[in-house]
Amino acid sequence: MKDDIFLDYRSCIKMGLLPVKPPIIPSPKKRYNEVSIPGRDGIFYEDLETYDDIVLPVEFNFRARGETVDQMFRYFRKTLANAKELMRSSDPDMYYKIKKIEIGDLDRGTSKTIGTFQCDFTLDPYAYLRVGKEKLSISKASINRYDLSKPMYVITGEGNCEISVNGVSSFCNVTDTVFIDTDLQLCYREDGTWINTTLSGNYDDMYLQHGKNDIHVSDGFMLKIIPNWRTAL
The missing domain is CATH 2.60.120 (Jelly Rolls)
Structure with a gap:
């Protein structure tokens, strides 16, 4: 079964958006305050007990059925832009809060019916149950x-x-x-x-x-x- 992404509980595959590769959530990076102390080797790291946001890049492709590739792309762009939560079929008990979405340009290649684009999801660093x-x-x-x-x-x-x-x-x-x-x-x-x-x-x-x-x-x-x-x- 192909790995799916759910946006606000809606299946991307059922919408007609196919993730080209399985979505892998990056590990969040902890924030540290770096302090250089004269006379001591190395750097002192103060754990700030917070994390940076994570960015999940996903490449989607789709096939236009009954509409043009451009019409379908506009529809998907609007749908994605309004999403608030992201979930993966491989980890169905957890979800991520979407903070920002950046949608790349449409790539039609040589096909008149197939389109491809990249979407970068900026997510809260925590996985929520x-x-x-x-x-x-x-x-x-x-x-x-x-x-x-x-x-x-x-x-x-x-x-x-x-x-x-x-x-x-x-x-x-x-x-x-x-x-x-x-x-x-x-x-x-x-x-x-x-x-x-x-x-x-x-x-x-x-x-x-x-x-x-x-x-x-x-x-x-x-x-x-x-x-x-x-x-x-």
Whole structure:
């Protein structure tokens, strides 16, 4: 079976886009601060505990059926440009967040029906688990077997709510259901209204560390967590 790429869960092969080679995700490179110390050999490297984005180059080809090669290329270009997530058939439990897409020029060669082009996907350096998108109870989300993650907290109730993560408390004025997105650092209601000013605390303090996390919420409130589990290696 040919290796496939899924963009927002849509199969490229079923769309008519065939990856010429199996897509291989490059390993992310860690960031270091290099310091040269007089009197010492070599360089001192300070681990910044972050990674550079990764770039996945993919060469696609396609066959025009019922339309011209140029018409098909315009369609694929628009479809690719709007994609937000990338997944591979060889690793179906993981997905990557797309940060930027650069689409190369169309190469028709000598054929009137076959086109080829390259697409460079700039991806977040982490591979995300698909199961990490699910809303979980506190007990299930508190165990993080992967790298530090930036979860979404979903709080339902009425009034001022305290949420404690690993001993650090944050407070939020809750009406019905409130979403706290620690990745985008946004707090909003179910209708999309932003309520950042009602949250007291630091989003960074609400990240899920590797291992066991201690999470508590005020009585009378229901808390669900979308853990956004991820791994760089």
